[in-house]
Amino acid sequence: MGTLTEEIFSRRLGREVHAGEIVVAPVDYAMAHDVTGPLAIEAFRKLDVPLWDPERVIMVFDHILPANTVASAGLHKIVRDFADEFGVTHVFQEGICHQLMVEKGFVRPGGIVVGADSHSTTYGALGCFSAGFGSTDIAVTFATGRTWFRVPETIRINLRGTLPPGIFPKDLALKVIRMLGAEGANYLAVEWGGEAVEAMSVDERLTLANLTVDFGGKAGLCEPDEHTRAYLGEAEVLDLHPISPVYRSVIEVDAEKLEPQIACPPAIDNVQDLSAVEGTELDEVFVGSCANGRIEDLAIVAGYFKGKQVHPRTRTIVVPASKQIYMEALSRGYIQTFMEAGALVMNAGCGPCLGRQHGVLGPGERALSTSNRNYAGRMGSAQAEIYLANPAVAAASALAGAIADPRLLPVPAVAQKTWELVGGRR
Amino acid sequence: MARIFKFGDAISTDAIIPGRYNVTTDPTALGKACFIEARPDFAGSVKAGDVIVGGRNFGCGSSREHAPMAIKAAGIDAVVARSFARIFYRNAINIGLPVIQCDAIYDAVDDGDPISIDIRSGGIDVDGKMFQGETPGPVAVAIMEAGTLIDLIKTRGWAAIEEVS
Numbered sequence: 229m230g231t232l233t234e235e236i237f238s239r240r241l242g243r244e245v246h247a248g249e250i251v252v253a254p255v256d257y258a259m260a261h262d263v264t265g266p267l268a269i270e271a272f273r274k275l276d277v278p279l280w281d282p283e284r285v286i287m288v289f290d291h292i293l294p295a296n297t298v299a300s301a302g303l304h305k306i307v308r309d310f311a312d313e314f315g316v317t318h319v320f321q322e323g324i325c326h327q328l329m330v331e332k333g334f335v336r337p338g339g340i341v342v343g344a345d346s347h348s349t350t351y352g353a354l355g356c357f358s359a360g361f362g363s364t365d366i367a368v369t370f371a372t373g374r375t376w377f378r379v380p381e382t383i384r385i386n387l388r389g390t391l392p393p394g395i396f397p398k399d400l401a402l403k404v405i406r407m408l409g410a411e412g413a414n415y416l417a418v419e420w421g422g423e424a425v426e427a428m429s430v431d432e433r434l435t436l437a438n439l440t441v442d443f444g445g446k447a448g449l450c451e452p453d454e455h456t457r458a459y460l461g462e463a464e465v466l467d468l469h470p471i472s473p474v475y476r477s478v479i480e481v482d483a484e485k486l487e488p489q490i491a492c493p494p495a496i497d498n499v500q501d502l503s504a505v506e507g508t509e510l511d512e513v514f515v516g517s518c519a520n521g522r523i524e525d526l527a528i529v530a531g532y533f534k535g536k537q538v539h540p541r542t543r544t545i546v547v548p549a550s551k552q553i554y555m556e557a558l559s560r561g562y563i564q565t566f567m568e569a570g571a572l573v574m575n576a577g578c579g580p581c582l583g584r585q586h587g588v589l590g591p592g593e594r595a596l597s598t599s600n601r602n603y604a605g606r607m608g609s610a611q612a613e614i615y616l617a618n619p620a621v622a623a624a625s626a627l628a629g630a631i632a633d634p635r636l637l638p639v640p641a642v643a644q645k646t647w648e649l650v651g652g653r654r
Numbered sequence: 655m656a657r658i659f660k661f662g663d664a665i666s667t668d669a670i671i672p673g674r675y676n677v678t679t680d681p682t683a684l685g686k687a688c689f690i691e692a693r694p695d696f697a698g699s700v701k702a703g704d705v706i707v708g709g710r711n712f713g714c715g716s717s718r719e720h721a722p723m724a725i726k727a728a729g730i731d732a733v734v735a736r737s738f739a740r741i742f743y744r745n746a747i748n749i750g751l752p753v754i755q756c757d758a759i760y761d762a763v764d765d766g767d768p769i770s771i772d773i774r775s776g777g778i779d780v781d782g783k784m785f786q787g788e789t790p791g792p793v794a795v796a797i798m799e800a801g802t803l804i805d806l807i808k809t810r811g812w813a814a815i816e817e818v819s
């Protein structure tokens with residue numbers, strides 16, 4: 229009985245669990261990466277115990293890949309030495325941790341997964357309870373296979389109707405952030421539901437679950453269904469639904485009335501309709517990140533770029549979220565399209581999202597990004613400005629050299645085809 | 655006397671320690687880079703025992719534990735804020751940096767005001783004016799009493815948390 233979160237914890241603990249309770253629960257997997265991993269490893273070593281399970285600890289090199297300074301190479305070395313010493317089997321350097329957690333099958337409906345990264349909420353797209361933690365919490369999970377949770381209350385968000393062309397899950401997420409504010413779901417779980425979410429592919433739901441933490445959410449969950457089953461390539465998927473749930477609040481959003489939403493500097497909840505900032509000149513456009521670096525996102529951008537040139541004022545950087553996505557994009561010809569259009573294509577990983585490498589912003593520069601963070605200093609200089617938008621807006625803006633409305637351009641054929649390929653709704 | 659360093663709303667972990675400066679696990683290096691771009695004079699002017707007073711959603715953004723580590727290593731004894739982002743709050747408690755939620759104090763204090771705090775009771779004294787912070791939850795209290803989460807788990811295991819749940 230209860231919300232998706234309560235259902236998951238009740239099943240896991242074999243008794244009825246309610247929001248507000250503090251529980252110590254076993255987890256399926258614990259993930260850390262090249263920035264949070266070293267601190268987790270240091271804390272874990274202080275406990276002076278064996279690793280709980282070398283096959284359930286996931287280590288990913290993604291935030292600075294390959295290492296760009298001697299200092300970051302040193303961080304990688306700490307992680308490698310740890311993985312060797314303790315026999316960690318799942319060590320990856322082929323994409324963003326959150327994408328790999330999903331692609332590699334560590335995320336299951338009804339599961340509980342913890343990650344030393346705030347966007348670990350992403351796995352909720354498959355009906356898994358997952359939350360981000362700091363390194364010390366993750367170190368304790370490395371040692372014991374468990375962590376403590378205050379089982380959160382839930383905000384239910386129902387997205388009514390169908391998304392119009394040129395409007396994407398990113399716009400829905402930004403709209404909700406606009407309504408609730410950057411701490412609107414602090415300490416709470418979020419359930420994403422309603423017709424528009426039911427129609428979404430798993431890739432699209434991953435964007436919603438990802439952005440849940442950006443308005444404070446502890447977890448962002450979707451009910452597993454046909455799309456989940458197809459995505460996992462399995463005959464059946466766990467029957468997991470809210471049962472007579474009591475929600476903290478229920479929010480209805482009308483998908484059909486949505487305009488493209490832009491998060492303007494310097495805060496994720498400084499959201500405007502695209503029309504308010506149209507024409508703002510850009511020095512950089514970044515397509516990628518755990519929010520919008522998946523194949524459907526690349527398909528949209530490739531569709532708009534086909535046969536065109538990005539604006540010479542604007543360096544345009546494309547970073548596929550994983551090697552698998554990169555290779556799929558290669559085989560579909562998208563990578564060639566990006567390069568012919570004049571975009572720079574980087575290896576799979578976080579890329580410029582956190583301001584370390586691959587397109588750091590200088591003082592006074594302005595970027596539009598498909599990622600999820602626009603704090604001052606996030607992508608480089610604290611005097612740079614970051615706008616966040618959906619991939620179609622990013623594509624149209626790269627072509628124009630300024631924030632532009634993709635709905636004024638013809639719907640690209642390649643994107644149309646991909647939407648059909650992935651069982652999309654258009 | 656400890657002094658207040660006052661910050662605004664939505665102080666992100668990117669502002670506390672930008673991604674380019676957390677390429678280390680060394681607390682001293684993190685302390686020196688604390689607020690390096692948002693408030694470049696910060697690390698140089700903090701004296702041991704000083705206190706940060708923040709607005710809403712303090713510590714929002716990335717889960718980087720480097721952020722509370724940097725604040726602690728810079729010499730700050732506690733952070734009082736109108737509200738905290740969940741992961742930052744938990745990280746701070748885990749590493750032994752006291753954090754206290756208190757709404758009323760924010761508009762009543764200025765940068766540089768003298769402050770003293772009783773962490774256990776949440777009582778805050780700013781130049782004779784008293785404020786009451788919210789008392790931490792039972793798990794946070796258990797961790798604070800042990801020092802850090804690592805100390806708690808090392809000495810008492812999960813039983814320590816199961817007892818208070």
Ligand code: SF4
Binds near residue numbers: 325581
């Ligand atoms: S892509 Fe950006 S938001 Fe996602 S994990 Fe990497 S740095 Fe964090």
